Amino acid sequence: MQFGISSYSFQPLLRRQEISLEGVFEQIAASGGTHMELATMTVGQSPETMMEYELYEDAETRRRLEAAAENSGVALSGLCIPASFIDEDAATRRAQIDRAKRYVDLCADIGVGFLRTDVVPWALRPESYVQVEALFPVIVEACLEVAEHATSRGVVTSIENHGFLMNSSERCRRLVQAVDSPNFRMTLDVGNFLCVDEDPLMATRNCLDIARFVHVKDFLLRKRYPGPGWLETLGGRHIVGTVFGFGDLETREIVRAILSSGYDGYVSLEFEGNEPTLMGCDTGLANVIRIFDEVTAELAA
Template sequence: MKIGVSSYSFHPLLKKGEMQIEEVFDWVAQKGGEHVELATFTIGPGMQDMMSYRLADDPEVLNRLTTASANSGVLLSGLCISASFLGSAEERQAQIDRAKSYVELCAHLGVGFLRFDVVPWPLRLENYAQFEREFPSIVAVCREIAEHGETHGVMTSIEDHGFFMNGSERVRRLIHAVDHPFFRMTLDVGNFLCVDEDALIGTQACLPHAAFVHLKDFHIRKHAPGEGWLETYHGRHILGSIFGHGDMDTHKVIELMLRSGYDGFVSLEFEGLESSLVGCEMGLANIRRMVDEVSEEIARG
């Protein structure tokens, strides 16, 4: 298992220009991390244009990224892109072409994993008929991209992300319907909370389909204590925390992951109110400690 950090964890610093992508790789190397997973909006033009940004068309940023990885010795493990396969046929085709271009970029960079969304992150279901109406076309698009991934040796995946294509049942249904060996899941252990699913239940259900794992933690409240809390689909409120400091049973999450036999890439995603550097350093330390503790417990039987 290779433990690292998503660039998303440093987004506040990257957005303000207080940290550069080179410094992210150097920081991860100094803290003993093995890889960086890149959320492309953290180095591109930002959230506003994330549906159209193509890293391959930004040679200066691409060169900085690859140079940072080479100089630090920290592997670039995967790319995460926003995408939406809703809208007109022309809009959908443009997004398919863009996703395929990222498959090709992954192959060019020697990166084995591409995670893409299928709808905008904030989109919330109006009713379940809306999901059923869009599902067949989403399946077809994901299969087409997965076939392109197979051609280039790149695993494609969807994440339990946002409010529409989230929840263990919906994600597993999509994976089953696509039915392609190069389409699996980026399992985010905390994002199930966005649709009010128990994080442990969602994690356990989806681990057999995981090609990549995101580790995070949340504070969970029935009522928002103040600003900055995300309202879940059914009206609870969550706030990112340092891994191990929140209300999720992170020790059990680690146990489920290790007992499942998962041995791939693991990215810390920190999105709390604490500084990114503090949150990431403490989170990485807690992940390693829990992995060691659980491994010893498993060895003892």
């Protein structure tokens, strides 16, 4: 098992220029991590322009990433990009697919084995099952094309249970099954299932056999509106991020499920809470490593 942190966790500091890319690698190393997963939106100019920023066109940032990984001993484990394969305009949809394939090429060129692509806008909430069923074959077609290109470059692409439309364990399993490629798997986020009101432990168990990358995070969960700053789930509950181990997820049982499944790949912490960023990342990763170690010992006893 290799533990690390997503650059997304450091987004507030990166946006305010209070930490550099190099500083992120150094912070992860100091926290005991061995890898960083790069969300490309964290190196774009702003959230408003993240769909326009392209890392594959930014040679200077690529050079800095490679140098920082080498100098810190923290590997660059994967890339995460925003994408949408459902635009009704054929030219726009084609551009999004070709863009994803260029990121496959970038991964291959810099020795990164994993690329997570969104397939719909994160904030898109399904209007009906009719809408989901209409979009499904369009998404499958695009994911298959990207996966076939990834096969030729030795890269694994993935869907993440992310947002509201392409989420839930069954929907993600269905997509992976429909694409039917060893180079298209799942980035399993143990917390994001709450966005669609699915039990994180049960959903994690349901998806571990198709997972090739794991995100760990924690949320506070409330049935009634607790005030501003909380995300409303599809079912009308409310969640907010917190330090891993501080929230309402059954973190120890989720870790037990991961270990019992035989998964032995990258585990990436995503911290998105209101606590100070460095505290959330450092304490969160320490809790991740501690809980994995404790449960490993329990399973071996």
